[in-house]
Amino acid sequence: MPLDTGGVTSLDLRNGGDRETSRAGALTPTLEAGPDIGAALKAAREFRGLNLQELADSTRIRRSYLAAIEEMRLDELPSRPFTIGYIRAYAAALGLDGDAAVERFRRDEPIPDTALRAPIGVSESKDPRLSLIVGGGMLVIAAIVLWNVAQRAMTADAPPPHTAPAAAMAKAKLGAPAGPVALGAPLPAPVESTTPTPYETPGLAEATAAGGSSDAVVAAKRAAALAPKSEAAAPAEPLPISFVPRGTVYGAEPATSLVTLQARKGVSLIVRGNGGAVYFARQLSAGQAYRVPNLKGLTLEVTDPAAFQVFVGGQSKGLMPAATIAAEKLTG
Template sequence: MPLDTGQVDTGQVDIGQVDIGPLDTGPADLDLEEGNGVLNRDPLQSHASIGEALRAVRQDRGLTLDELAERTRVRRSYLEALEAMRLDALPSRPFTIGYIRAYALALGLDPEAAVERFKADEPVLDEPLRAPIGVPDERDPRVAAFIAGAVVIVVAIVLWNVAQRAMNASAPPPPKASEAQAWKLLAETRSGPVTLGPPLPAPVESTIPPLYETPGLAEAGPDGKGNDSAPANINDLSDAPLLDLTTLPATFTPKGKVYDSGNPQLGSLVTLQALNNAALIIRGTSGSVYFARQLAAGEAYKVPQLPGLTIDVSEPSDFQVFVAGQSKGVLPARQVLASKLAG
C-alpha cells in the first residue's frame, strides 16, 4: 500500500533584494531596513582616502566649500587641499588633524573616526626635520670676510715666526774668547793699585739756572744810551719832540683812508694822521688790541672815546695829532694814553 505523505505547502521564502556594494575589507555597519536587507557601510570607509570620503558626504548633502568654510572657520583653500589630500599645501600635521576633526563635525560625522582614518592613510614616518620654507638665509657676508682675514693674519704671523727661527738657527754663533785669554784679562784686572780721586761736592738741591743777563746792558745805562738818568714819562706831553709846527696843517684834512672803531655810537676827539709809513697799535686796559695796522702816509685813525686806551706807534714823529679837528703837533712818545692827548 503506497504511503501517502499528504500535500506539503512549502511556500516561497522571500528574502528581498540584497544590495551588495563593492568588495571592501574595511569594517561595515549592517543596517537592515524593513522589507529588504540593504547593507549601509560607514561613509568614512567607503572611499580610497579620507579626503574623498569627506567630499562625497559634503556633495551628498548639497553643501559647497564656501558654506563649509564658514561653518568650520577654515580657509577654503585648505578644505580643497584636504579633499584632494595635497598635504604639501596644508600646514603642519597637528593643524591638518584639527581641520579634519572640524570638517567631520560640520558634516555630522564622528571626528575621532575621521582622524583615525587619516592616521591610517598617512602614518607618521621617521623622517628628519626639514628646514622651514620661506625663511631667508640671514648670513652676513662680512662675517666670512672677517674670519678669512683673521685666518690670513694668523698664518702670516706663524710663517714669520718660523722664518725668524730658521734664520737664527742658520746664523753662525758669536765668537768666544779662549779660556786662556779670559784668565789673562782677569789677572790684569785684579793686579795693580786702585787710584781714588778727591771727593765730589754735594749735589745742588736747586735746579733753577742762573738769571740770564744781556751782555752790555749794564753799560748802556737806565735810558739805554749810556746816561744815568731814567727815561722820561711816556705820558708827559712836555717831552714832545721839537718840530716846526708851521709846516704841519692846522686842521685835519683827509689825505687817504680814514679808519675808525666801526661803532658809530662811540665818539672820537683824537685823530692820528700818518706823516710817513708807520705802524699804529691801539690797546685796551687788559692788553687787548683794538686796532693794529701799517698806515701809509696820509691815512688816519679816529681814536674812540674809551677809557684806558694806549697808543703804541713805531715812531712818534710819524703821526700828527688832531683834537676836535685842530692840530696838536706830533705824538710825544712811542706809547701814550689817548686820554692825555684829548686833555
C-alpha cells in the first residue's frame, strides 16, 4: 500500500534528526505581516532558517541590536537615524526591500512632532515670588533714575558760587591779618634734584674763540708751548695742612667718616654705590666739602680732580688723583 504523506511535499532533517516540514502552498512572510516591522523581520528571518548570530555576522550589526529591533525595544538602540539604517540593512540581508522596511517602521513609530498636552487635573501656576522679585527690581531702577533726574534739576537751579574777593574769604576762613605776609628764606634744593655741570667737549672753547678753525687752535697751542717760562702762570696757592670748614659740609657725620673732599672752586661731585646707583650728586662751591661715609663699594666721580683736596682723618693728602676713583683707595 502506498505511504500517505499527508500533503507533505518535502522532508528535511536538521540538527541531529529534527524535522522541518513545509506544507504545500505556505506563504512567504512579507514586510506588512505582523503587528509591527520588528515582528515582520523576525518572521522573515525564521522562515529562511537563519538565527540572529548569522544575521549579525552578515550585516556587521550587533546581535543585541537585531534582537531589540525584532522586539521593538527602541530605548536599547542608538539614535533614530542609526535605527533606520539598521532596519534597512536587516531587510536587505533577508532579500527584502530596505526602503519598504523603513517606510513600515516610520508608520509604526512616527516622529512625535506635536506638543504634549497638559496633564488633566493639573493647574498651571507660576511662582508668586518671581513676580515680587521682578517688581522690586523695577522699582529700584525707577528710583535711581528719578534720583539722578532730581539731582540734575537741583544743580541747574542752584545759585552761582560765592564771588567775594579772595582776600576777604581768606580772612574770614583763616583769620589772617591784613597786609603783606613775610616769607622765610627759600629752602635749598634737594640733593636728588641738583643737576651736575653739563659736559663740555674738550677743545670746543678754543675752537669757538678761534672762529671755528682747527688750524687756528693748533697754532695757538704751538705759540703757548714756545712762550718763555717767565710768562708762565704764577704758582698755585699752597694747600692747607688740615681740614678747616669754609662752607657747608655734606655727607656723613664726622664719627662715621674718614675721608673728606673739599672743593677749591665750583665743581661737580657724584658718588655711586654698588650697581651704579647714585648715592650723592651735587654742584659744590669753593669751600664746601663732602664727608665720604665708611661704606664699601663707593665710587667718586668729579669733573675736575684738581678742584678737590683730599683729607684723611682731618689731614691733607693732596689733590684728588683721578676723575673717577674708588673711595677706599683714598685712604691708602
